[in-house]
Each structure stands twice: as C-alpha cells, then as structure tokens.
Amino acid sequence: MRFLRRSLTGIFLLSMTLVLLAWAGNTVRSAVEARLGQEPRSFAQREREFSVNVLTLAPQSIVPELTAFGELRSQRTLDLRSATGGIVRHASDALVEGGAVTAGQLLLRIDPVEAEAALARIRANVQDAEAELRDAERALDLGRDELAAARAQAALRDQALARAVDLQARGVGTAATVEEAELAASSAAAAVLTRRQSIASAEARIDQATTGLARVRIDLAEAERNLAETEVIAAFDGTLSDVTISPGGRVTANEMFARLVDPSMLEVAFRVSTSQYARLLDGAGNLTPAPVSVALDASGVNLTALGRITREGASVGTGQTGRQLFAQLDAAPGFRPGDFVTVRIAEPALDDVALLPATAVGSDQMILTVDADDRLQPVPVDVLRRQGDDVIIAAGGLAGLTVVMERSPLLGAGIKVRPIRPGVIAEETAQMITLDPDRRARLIAYVAEGQMPDEVKARIIAQLEQEEVSFETVERLESRMGS
Structure with missing residues (x-):
C-alpha cells in the first residue's frame, strides 16, 4: 500500500513538471513571436560632421630654403x-x-752645430776662391805689362833690321849684320806671341776663378739657408x-x-643632389653665390654663422652622387675645422606661391578645400618645393580658397565639416537639453545593450538619468544608434 502511494505521488509530480515546462515553453514562444511581429525601431538619421583646422590660401613671395649637411674646413692650413x-x-x-x-x-x-760648421767651411772656401780670383787678376795685369814690353822690344829689333838693310844697300853694312838683325827681330816677335799666350791663360784663369767663386757663393747661400732652417x-x-x-x-x-691651422678662415664643404644643384644655377649655367647659414647644435647651444657659396667640386667622385659645393664663412666664432654642421642655402625667390603644411597635400597631389556649404572639395595643386614640415605650391588661381591643414582617411569629397581657423579659440560651451521619457529610455536601453565596459555604461547611464543631459553626448549616442 505504501509503495502504491509513493508511486502515485511521483507520477503526479512528474506530470506537474511536464505541465510547467510546457507552459514556460509556450510563454517563451509567444514572447518571441510578439517580438518578431513588432515593427523595427527607427531613429532620426543625423549627418556626421568633422571638425577640421583650415587656413585661407594667400599668394606671396617665398625664398625657398635648401637644407644639407657638411663639414667645416680651414682655407689656410x-x-x-x-x-x-x-x-x-x-x-x-x-x-x-x-x-x-x-x-x-x-x-x-x-x-745648429753641424749647420754652423758647414757654413764656416763654405765661408773659408769663399775666401780661397776670392784669393784665387785676385791672384788671377794680378797675373793678367803682369802679363799685359810683359806683352807691352815685348812689343816695344820687337819694335826696336825691327828698327835695327831696317838700319842694317839700309846700310847694306849703301854698301856700308854686311850681309852677316843683316842676318843677325833679322834673327833678333824674329826672336822679339816670338816673345810677343809668348806673352799673348800668357795673357790668354791669365784670362782663362780669371774665368775659372770667377766660376769657382760663384759656386762657393751658392754653397754659402745654401749653408746659410740650412742654418736658418x-x-x-x-x-x-x-x-x-x-x-x-x-x-x-x-x-x-x-x-x-x-x-x-687658421681658424678664422673657415669654409664648409657640403653635397647636394643634382636637382638641388640645378636650382642654384643662373641663366648662363653658372653657380650663383647664394647666401648660406651654418648651424651647429652643441648640447642645446645653437652656434650659427653666415657665408656665401664660392665654388663647386671639379668632379663627382667615385661612388658619390650629386655635386659638392663650398661656401666661405664670414665671422664664425666657436666653430672649428672638422665640425659637422647643418647648412641652409637660400634659393632664388619664388613669386605667386603659397606655403602649406605638408599634411595638407595628399600623395595624389590634391588638397581639400571647404566650399560655401562647409563641404570638402578636392583641388589639384603643383608642389614646387618641400622643406621640412611644409610645402610650397603654385598659387595661381587658388587665392582665397579655404584649405584643410591636416588630411585624414576620414575626410573626402562631399563630407560636411566644421572649419576651425587658426587664431580663433573655439569656446565650446556644453549645451544641456531636457529629454522626454521615451527618448531617455531608448538611450538608456541602447547603452545598456551596447558592448562597452561596465564602468563606462554606468557613467553614461548616470548622465542620462539626470534632468538635463549634454547635447553632445545625446548627439553622439543617437548618431551611433542610427549607423
């Protein structure tokens, strides 16, 4: 009997469980069908605006600046x-x-001991050569006197021969006397010839003595120079x-x-590309003496000096490219040969151009301009120079356009923007609005169902539950709900 009662109780409980499960399943099915049968919620679509920094493009004359790196050298070493x-x-x-x-x-x-001894020896040789020259000159003088005496003796012998011949012709003299006078005259003529040979030898001796003196004087000058050196x-x-x-x-x-090394006469040697070098040439193809500025950053202390380009390298050099240029510096206090410096060269001025940030020009050589409806329009530009973080573009026909300063992947043609001009501080005053219950409930439900961190959800929900809510917060949430 007890077994039967327990069995019936178990069957009853099982039946009740099955009934409850069926009722719960029916409730869930009804809720799902009701949910699926509802019309989808729709929210007002708001066009998203982006705040962009802009500037007004104004044509001007700009002196481009070319930057290179070089090494200081001394012009006098x-x-x-x-x-x-x-x-x-x-x-x-x-x-x-x-x-x-x-x-x-x-x-x-x-x-200087060895040099002084050599100089003393050379000076003694000079004295010997001078004495030899004087002796040769005296010998020449004596030879000339002897020649004059021999010529006088020959003249007397000729006169004696003439008298002997005259006496023989008158029959007074003899043939032996004439022959004796002829022999004496011949001996006198031979003596004259001998004296002339002596004079020639004396003159040759003078020439040799003069040459020898010149040689030792050269040796003397060399010895004096060696001593001075x-x-x-x-x-x-x-x-x-x-x-x-x-x-x-x-x-x-x-x-x-x-x-x-003369540190006051410095020049800088630097290398530029071929295209940069071509911009430094004048109409005749000659290098212009363009002004340069040299800077040396020494532990935060920036040393600067000015100068001008003076010449260019004769050849490119093995394994090198571009052109090597040299610029002479004016006053350059603090600089030393061997310093590695930054060189800035002023190129010829460009007219009717504009200076823009490099971020304003895309890789397609286009800029984004803002039209009267605050929408972006792409405009092609001609980039003339790139220097640092800026670019120089030709401004012909672009004057007065409002240009976006920083491009991003989110910006493109037709997008509505909120321009922010430089020098204007935007006073962003938080606008507070009062939400109606339905709108507040939709926003809270969206935040609660969203995939945000719990602390962020709690903070935003706390803001939405207040009486007045920031218009920016509401606009941001509704823009996401409508996307």
Missing part, C-alpha cells in the same frame, strides 16, 4: 716640417696641441694641431711635427 734633421734644443711653450701662435713666432730650434717660424696666426715633438727629441729631414 700648413704642415710644419723640419727641413734639416737633428736634436730639438728649444721648443716654444705654444708648441702644444691647440696652442695659439702668431706670425713670426719661433716654434722650434734644432741644434734650424729654426721653424710660424707663417701666420693660427692654432697648432697634431703636435708630435718636444724638447730633446730628434727629428729627421722633412718630418712633419705639427700642423698650423
């Missing part, structure tokens, strides 16, 4: 070398790395670098021991 070898006996206190020297200052003195003198005002010598050291002939 001298390698200091020792013309003779020896031990350094004296070195100037300024003969150190970075030492400042003046023109004519003694930098180095090499031991034991002292190294600064040729101009400058600063020393690459110093490798000190007192007591030994140098060899033609050894470089320092380099003298």
